[in-house]
Amino acid sequence: MKRLDCASCNIKSSAAKTLNVAELSIMGEHCSEVKFKKGETIFKENAFSSNIVYLKHGIVKIHIEGPNSEQIIKISKAPTYLGIPTTFDEKINRYSATALENTTVCFISLEMFKQFIRNNADFSYEIIVDLCKSELDSFNNTVNRAQKNISGRVADAILFFHKEIYKSKEFQIPISRIEFGNFVDTSRESVCRVLTDLDNGKIVKVRGKKITILDLELLKTISKNG
Amino acid sequence: MKRLDCASCNIKSSAAKTLNVAELSIMGEHCSEVKFKKGETIFKENAFSSNIVYLKHGIVKIHIEGPNSEQIIKISKAPTYLGIPTTFDEKINRYSATALENTTVCFISLEMFKQFIRNNADFSYEIIVDLCKSELDSFNNTVNRAQKNISGRVADAILFFHKEIYKSKEFQIPISRIEFGNFVDTSRESVCRVLTDLDNGKIVKVRGKKITILDLELLKTISKNG
DNA sequence: AACAATTTGTGATAATCATCACGTTTTTTA
DNA sequence: TAAAAAACGTGATGATTATCACAAATTGTT
Incomplete structure (x- = not known):
C-alpha cells in the first residue's frame, strides 16, 4: 500500500484537521490514494467493503439500483466522505459511487x-x-422530490449545480439526460x-450539456412553485 | 428541572449504555422527562432548540411542512433519539415531531x-x-418513494407497520388516511x-384503522412490483 | 342521546407525466 | 474520417394519479 503523507495534505476533512502529526502519520500508513476517470466506478452496491472513502477531488454520483431504474440519490463534490454509512454499519455497500469527472479519492482502512x-x-x-448535515439534506430532499412537479425539480437541480457544485451561472452539467431523469425522478423525455x-422562456440557456442561467430569480420561483 | 435517575433507567440507548454510573448521574441532572398525549407536538420545525430528544416510550411522526402539504418523513418507535441532526448542527429545528400515541421523552441538554x-x-x-443506520434507511426510502407506484408504496407502509412497529399481523394504524397519504406521497383518496x-383481494383486511394482514407473501409481491 | 365536526369511501373528471416512435445530433471507435 | 453507437429532441398517445364532489361513517361534544 502506497504510503501517503497526510500531514501535508491541504484538503483535509474537518475531522482530519483535529488529528496531530503523529496521528496523521498513522493515517498515511493506512490510506491509499486512487485516481478515477469520468464514468469509472469508485465502489459498487453489494460489493464487500472495508474502507472509508474520502473524495479529495472531483464530483461523483451516489446511486442505488431501483426496481425500475438507477436511482441517483445525490451528487457530491469534493472534499467529502463518500462511504461512511455504507461501510460503518454493514459489511456490504448499500449504494454505488461513480465518478462524474476525473476524481481522486483516498481509501482509508475502516479499522x-x-x-x-x-x-x-x-x-x-x-x-x-x-452525518447530521447529510441527514438534514436528505430530509429536505424527500420533501422536494415528493411535493414538487417536474419543472420545479428540474429547476431545483439546475440551482443545485449552480449553488453547490459550480458556483457559477454557466457550467456543463456532468450527467446525461437519462441520469438527469434518474436524479430528479422523471423520464429522460420529460427532462x-x-x-x-426553460430555454424558450429565456430563463436558462440550454445548449446540450452547457447551461447558462439567464434569470436566476425566475428560476427560483419555478423551483418553488413548479 | 426534575432530577432523573438515569442509572436505573432500563431503556437506555446503546450510547447511554457506554456511560458509567458517575456519567449517568451527571446526565440525570441535565435531563427532564416529559409525557405527551397522542397528537401533541414534541418539538416543532423552525422553533429554537437546545435539547437532544430521546424517545423512551411511544410512536412519533417526523414531519416537515412542504410546499403543498405536510410531509411525513418517517415514523419512529421508541427507543430512539429523535432530534440529533436537528439540534446538532442548527439553532432551529428543521423538522417537527408529533406523538402518534401517548409517549414519554427525555429532553437532554445539548451542551x-x-x-x-x-x-x-x-x-x-x-x-x-x-446516524449511519438512519442515513441508509433514508436512502432506501428515496428509492422506494421515487420508483414504486401507489399500490407498492401503500403495501410498503403496511409492511413497515407490521415489521418495524407492531411486529404483528394485526394492528391499528396510528395515522389518519390524510397522514397515510402524506407518508407515502399520495392523496387521501388514493390511499x-x-x-x-387490498381488502377486496383478501390480501389485507381493512376495517377503519384496524389492519389484518391475510396474505403476507402477496403483500410483499405488491410491495415489490406494484 | 343528539348534534356538530371530522374522517372516510367512492364515482366522475381532469391534469400530469410516462411511454412509444422516430428523426436528428453528438460522441465513440475502428 | 467514416461507420456505428449513444444521446438527444419532440410529437402522439395512454396510464396513472390528483382533484372535485358528495354521501356515509365515525368521533367528539354538550
Whole structure:
C-alpha cells in the first residue's frame, strides 16, 4: 500500500484537521490514494467493503439500483466522505459511487478509522456534524422530490449545480439526460421538455450539456412553485 | 428541572449504555422527562432548540411542512433519539415531531450531550452507528418513494407497520388516511382506493384503522412490483 | 342521546407525466 | 474520417394519479 503523507495534505476533512502529526502519520500508513476517470466506478452496491472513502477531488454520483431504474440519490463534490454509512454499519455497500469527472479519492482502512473515532472524540465530533448535515439534506430532499412537479425539480437541480457544485451561472452539467431523469425522478423525455421550455422562456440557456442561467430569480420561483 | 435517575433507567440507548454510573448521574441532572398525549407536538420545525430528544416510550411522526402539504418523513418507535441532526448542527429545528400515541421523552441538554461526545469516544461511536443506520434507511426510502407506484408504496407502509412497529399481523394504524397519504406521497383518496383493493383481494383486511394482514407473501409481491 | 365536526369511501373528471416512435445530433471507435 | 453507437429532441398517445364532489361513517361534544 502506497504510503501517503497526510500531514501535508491541504484538503483535509474537518475531522482530519483535529488529528496531530503523529496521528496523521498513522493515517498515511493506512490510506491509499486512487485516481478515477469520468464514468469509472469508485465502489459498487453489494460489493464487500472495508474502507472509508474520502473524495479529495472531483464530483461523483451516489446511486442505488431501483426496481425500475438507477436511482441517483445525490451528487457530491469534493472534499467529502463518500462511504461512511455504507461501510460503518454493514459489511456490504448499500449504494454505488461513480465518478462524474476525473476524481481522486483516498481509501482509508475502516479499522483505523474506527480506532480514531474510539480514541479521538474531537474527530468523532466532526464526523457526527457531517452525518447530521447529510441527514438534514436528505430530509429536505424527500420533501422536494415528493411535493414538487417536474419543472420545479428540474429547476431545483439546475440551482443545485449552480449553488453547490459550480458556483457559477454557466457550467456543463456532468450527467446525461437519462441520469438527469434518474436524479430528479422523471423520464429522460420529460427532462428534455422542461429544459426546452426553460430555454424558450429565456430563463436558462440550454445548449446540450452547457447551461447558462439567464434569470436566476425566475428560476427560483419555478423551483418553488413548479 | 426534575432530577432523573438515569442509572436505573432500563431503556437506555446503546450510547447511554457506554456511560458509567458517575456519567449517568451527571446526565440525570441535565435531563427532564416529559409525557405527551397522542397528537401533541414534541418539538416543532423552525422553533429554537437546545435539547437532544430521546424517545423512551411511544410512536412519533417526523414531519416537515412542504410546499403543498405536510410531509411525513418517517415514523419512529421508541427507543430512539429523535432530534440529533436537528439540534446538532442548527439553532432551529428543521423538522417537527408529533406523538402518534401517548409517549414519554427525555429532553437532554445539548451542551451536556456534546460534552459526552467530546469526552467519551465509545458514546460517540454508538451515536455514529445510529446516524449511519438512519442515513441508509433514508436512502432506501428515496428509492422506494421515487420508483414504486401507489399500490407498492401503500403495501410498503403496511409492511413497515407490521415489521418495524407492531411486529404483528394485526394492528391499528396510528395515522389518519390524510397522514397515510402524506407518508407515502399520495392523496387521501388514493390511499382509500388501494386499501379497498387490498381488502377486496383478501390480501389485507381493512376495517377503519384496524389492519389484518391475510396474505403476507402477496403483500410483499405488491410491495415489490406494484 | 343528539348534534356538530371530522374522517372516510367512492364515482366522475381532469391534469400530469410516462411511454412509444422516430428523426436528428453528438460522441465513440475502428 | 467514416461507420456505428449513444444521446438527444419532440410529437402522439395512454396510464396513472390528483382533484372535485358528495354521501356515509365515525368521533367528539354538550
